Amino acid sequence: MKYAFYPGCVSRGGCPELYPSAVKVAEKLGIELDELKSVGCTGAGVLPQNITDPINARTFAKAEQLGLPIMTICSTCTGVMAQANYRLKEDPNYREKVNKEFLADEGLEYKGTTEVKHLLWVLFEDYGIERLQSLIQRPLKGLKVSPFYGCYLRRPLKP
Amino acid sequence: MEVTFKVYRKDPEKDGKPGRSNYALELAEDATVLDALLKIRDESDSTLAFRGCCGRGYCGECMMRVNGSARLACTAKVPDYTKRGPEISLDPLRNVPVIKDLVFDWDAFMWNKIKAVKPWLEPDDSPVNGEPLASEAEMRDLRKVMSCFYCGMCDEGCTVLPVDFDFLGPAALTKAYRLAFDPRNKDSREQVKIVEKPKGIWDCVHCYEADEHCPRTIEPTKRIVALRDRAFNSGITHEAVARHHASFAASVKESGWLDEGRLAVESEGLTNVKGLMKLLPTAAKALTRGKAPIPYMHSKRPDADKIKKIFEKAEQEEK
Amino acid sequence: MNEKAGLIRSGTGLQEALGQIQSLKDRYSRLRVKNPSRIYNYELTSYIELGSMLTLAEVVALAAGARAESRGAHQRADFSERDDTNWKNHTLVSFVGDQGNCRRSQLLPGKDRKRRFSWK
Numbered sequence: 356m357k358y359a360f361y362p363g364c365v366s367r368g369g370c371p372e373l374y375p376s377a378v379k380v381a382e383k384l385g386i387e388l389d390e391l392k393s394v395g396c397t398g399a400g401v402l403p404q405n406i407t408d409p410i411n412a413r414t415f416a417k418a419e420q421l422g423l424p425i426m427t428i429c430s431t432c433t434g435v436m437a438q439a440n441y442r443l444k445e446d447p448n449y450r451e452k453v454n455k456e457f458l459a460d461e462g463l464e465y466k467g468t469t470e471v472k473h474l475l476w477v478l479f480e481d482y483g484i485e486r487l488q489s490l491i492q493r494p495l496k497g498l499k500v501s502p503f504y505g506c507y508l509r510r511p512l513k514p
Numbered sequence: 515m516e517v518t519f520k521v522y523r524k525d526p527e528k529d530g531k532p533g534r535s536n537y538a539l540e541l542a543e544d545a546t547v548l549d550a551l552l553k554i555r556d557e558s559d560s561t562l563a564f565r566g567c568c569g570r571g572y573c574g575e576c577m578m579r580v581n582g583s584a585r586l587a588c589t590a591k592v593p594d595y596t597k598r599g600p601e602i603s604l605d606p607l608r609n610v611p612v613i614k615d616l617v618f619d620w621d622a623f624m625w626n627k628i629k630a631v632k633p634w635l636e637p638d639d640s641p642v643n644g645e646p647l648a649s650e651a652e653m654r655d656l657r658k659v660m661s662c663f664y665c666g667m668c669d670e671g672c673t674v675l676p677v678d679f680d681f682l683g684p685a686a687l688t689k690a691y692r693l694a695f696d697p698r699n700k701d702s703r704e705q706v707k708i709v710e711k712p713k714g715i716w717d718c719v720h721c722y723e724a725d726e727h728c729p730r731t732i733e734p735t736k737r738i739v740a741l742r743d744r745a746f747n748s749g750i751t752h753e754a755v756a757r758h759h760a761s762f763a764a765s766v767k768e769s770g771w772l773d774e775g776r777l778a779v780e781s782e783g784l785t786n787v788k789g790l791m792k793l794l795p796t797a798a799k800a801l802t803r804g805k806a807p808i809p810y811m812h813s814k815r816p817d818a819d820k821i822k823k824i825f826e827k828a829e830q831e832e833k
Numbered sequence: 834m835n836e837k838a839g840l841i842r843s844g845t846g847l848q849e850a851l852g853q854i855q856s857l858k859d860r861y862s863r864l865r866v867k868n869p870s871r872i873y874n875y876e877l878t879s880y881i882e883l884g885s886m887l888t889l890a891e892v893v894a895l896a897a898g899a900r901a902e903s904r905g906a907h908q909r910a911d912f913s914e915r916d917d918t919n920w921k922n923h924t925l926v927s928f929v930g931d932q933g934n935c936r937r938s939q940l941l942p943g944k945d946r947k948r949r950f951s952w953k
Contacts, residue, residue, distance in 0.1 A: 364772035368807040369800070393817035395824075396771045400720055401762045403743040406828040410766075410821060434722075456831075457824045512726050526872055555875060563873035614873045 356481060358426035358472075359418040360388035361436075364396050366428055377428045377474060384482060384490070388426065391417055397435040404439075409457035411439040412450070416458055416465040424470040426477055433473040434507025440471055441511050473508050517541055517596055519550060521562065522605040523615050532612075535559065541592055547604065548576050548588040551616075564616040571729070574665030578616050579605040584670040584727065607666065609676045622679075624666050627686035631708050635693060638700040646698040659692045659737065661730050668734045671727035673719060680713050684724035684734035687715060691737035694744065703750060710745045716755050757781050767825045770818035775809030838894050843910040847898040854891050858931070861887055891933050896924040899935040 360381075366373035381388050394414040398407030414436070418425045427433045443450045444467045454464050472480070478487060516538065523533045537554045548566045555562050566576040569588045576587035581595060581603055595602045606612045611619040637646035668684035675681055687709055694705040709715045715738050724734040745751050746759060761780035765773040778797075782789030800806035815821070837850035861884060868876040902916035903909050923938040 365774065368772070368774045369805055371805060393815060393820075394770075395815065395817075395821040396766045398766070399762075399772070400739075401759060402766065403746065404739070405743070405831065406763075406825055409824045409828055413821070413824065457827060460823070461820055506721050506723075510722050512722075525870075527870055560876040561868050561870065561874075563875060617873050 356385070356477075357387040357389065357423055358477065359421050359423040360390040361394065361414065361418075361425050361427050361432060362390065363427060363429040363432040364399075373428055380474070384478075384487075386426075386477065386482070389421060389423060391425070393417070397432050397439070399431050400435050404442075407435070408439050408442065409453050411436055412443055412453045412465045413458055413461075413463060415440060415443070415469040415471075416463040418469045419466060420463075424472055427471060427473050430473065430505025430507040433471060433476075434505075434510040436471045438511055440469065443467060475504060475508065515541055515543060515593070515596060516600065517550065517592055518601045519554065520601055520603045521551075521554075521616070522603075522612075523562075524612050526614055535562070543593060545592045546588050547578075547580055547590040547592060547595075547602070550592060551587065551604075562616075563614040572663070574663040577607065577666050577670070579607060584667055586665065586729070607670050609679065610670075620666075624664065624669055624683065624685050627682050628664070628689050630682065631686050631690040631693070631705055633689050633693065635696060635698060636700045636704075637698045648697045652697045656692060656696060658730075659688060659695075659732055662688060662692075662732055663730070665729065667727040667729060668724035668732075671723040673721050673723055674717060678713070678717065681717050682709065682714050684718070684738065687718070687741065688732060688734040688737045691741050694741060702744075703748065706741060706745050706748065706750050709741060710750050710752065715741045715745065716752075753783075754781065757783055763825075765812065767822050768814070768818070769812055770815030770821040773807065773809065773812035775807040776812065779809050834890055834893070838890075838897055841908050841910050842897050844898065847894050850894045851891065851898070854887060854894060858887050858891075888928075892926045895926050895933050895935050899924060899937075 362374050362377070366377070378388065380386075391414065394417055395410040397411055397414075398404075414425070425436070427436065443453065443465060447467070450465060450467055458464055478484075518536055518538045521535050521537065523535050524530060537558055539550055539553060541550055541553070546569075548569060551562070551564050551566065555564075564576070564578070564587075566588060567573045568575070571586050571589040574586065577584060578587055579585075580587065580590050582605070584607060587604075592602070604616060606616045606618045607623070610623045613619055662685070664685065666685060668688070669675060672681070672684055675683055690705040690709045693699055694702045696702070699705075718735070718738045720735050720739060722735045725731075725736065728734060746756075751759070758777070758781040761777050762772060764780075765771070765776055778793055779790065782793060784790075797806055834850065837846040837853075864880060864883075866874075866877050866880050868874050870877075897907060897909075900907060900920060901909070901912045902920045903913050904915050904920065925936045925938065926933055927936070928934075
């Protein structure tokens with residue numbers, strides 16, 4: 356299992372425990388990570404789409420070149436990129452326009468084949484719960500947990 | 515089939531305290547929740563108050579919570595619920611003032627807010643042959659927004675309204691979008707200026723619950739985001755928001771990624787001593803835990819220049 | 834109403850309908866609303882609407898009974914032709930007390946674009 360790793364801005368900034376812990380977890384589980392170092396911020400829903408869609412398309416194109424799906428560790432990155440990806444995949448004319456105007460200069464082209472997955476989805480869908488269960492060393496039985504994973508983990512909702 | 519409905523009751527003419535009434539019914543296999551309610555009112559309890567009109571998912575009146583989730587009662591098929599259990603609970607919408615039983619206050623919930631965004635077109639003064647015209651292509655996207663039938667599902671799903679009922683809400687903001695983006699509107703800045711104020715577009719947390727609740731795929735959050743982009747690009751933003759955006763944009767443009775330290779400082783304003791002082795306790799705590807990104811001590815990403823090029827080109831195009 | 838004042842009407846059918854409407858009106862006059870509420874009282878609104886529906890049913894049956902011709906959506910089995918000589922006019926039903934009666938309009942002569950008429 357290999358992924359193009361997109362750590363995002365905050366896991367290297369105000370939440371610096373996230374990056375190394377994600378890397379350690381991946382290592383332990385045998386998930387190979389190829390970090391995308393020369394790509395830009397997703398815009399986090401703050402910057403307007405006309406600016407962030409091209410920047411994200413570039414990120415997707417870079418992952419496409421590696422032939423790997425993208426793995427994120429931030430809910431916001433996941434949601435924003437998944438939505439941008441949806442727009443670029445759904446409308447080939449739009450994708451062509453973005454490719455021509457923004458990516459062609461660098462010799463890049465996004466063909467629409469990249470997937471974006473958060474680490475939690477990777478664990479749930481690709482790695483598998485049973486496999487994870489077999490690796491448990493210290494069970495957290497008896498602990499009352501209230502999970503907060505960020506709603507952007509589930510956007511856009513699949514029909 | 516035999517079904518028991520547990521219906522929320524509230525009588526403003528008695529003590530106004532919420533209660534519940536149970537009704538056991540015999541229903542046809544294709545009955546909807548609205549069918550059941552009408553049967554209850556006709557045959558068992560004529561005091562039960564609920565709204566319903568078209569009975570076919572067209573008018574949006576019978577909005578209520580069936581087993582906790584908001585939906586139109588006339589399209590809620592009873593067998594879909596009874597396969598999970600013989601009881602169905604019915605409640606009015608959450609966080610909305612209830613007038614009586616399942617009837618809630620539409621004015622407070624939605625109508626007042628829709629009225630507040632100036633929901634009418636003021637065409638410009640140069641109609642062709644007495645008619646302000648818009649092309650098919652211009653109206654295509656708008657037609658989707660115009661299919662809103664004010665069911666209130668988006669407001670019901672909103673995660674801000676329970677916390678701040680004065681928030682305009684996705685329904686009203688979508689209405690503002692419909693007018694601000696109509697090519698026939700004389701001054702589309704009117705609606706943008708109204709919704710740019712507090713309790714408007716900037717109070718949306720863009721959780722996208724509205725988009726997931728809308729039965730007509732109008733995508734209210736997408737419309738709110740479009741209004742934000744328009745507000746920002748036409749310079750109609752109040753200062754705190756503008757500072758935040760400008761700072762975010764600047765660090766992404768210059769280095770390819772976000773400088774959070776810089777964002778915190780510049781959002782308050784470099785000359786806003788009071789605001790900056792307020793940040794100090796949090797900054798100190800973060801520093802001791804190694805979690806404070808030092809503002810401006812921010813490395814550039816490799817390829818930052820390429821990202822900058824894209825950024826600038828996109829900015830140019832918007833103009 | 835569907836049966837006797839629906840797509841195809843007849844004099845006898847409409848007379849029968851008026852008789853049935855009258856007996857329904859009698860029953861209606863004996864109705865009492867049990868629910869005394871002043872807020873969202875659907876029993877009360879149903880009562881008021883039922884009264885209006887009965888009035889309207891009577892109006893429809895009376896007017897259809899009076900118009901001895903077929904015209905547009907008003908099709909009489911016993912008068913299947915259109916009669917422009919006698920029936921090119923409006924019909925007005927009014928009530929004196931509980932009694933409904935029917936009048937016809939008469940087009941006033943003149944080349945005025947705004948057609949003026951009086952009630953016979």
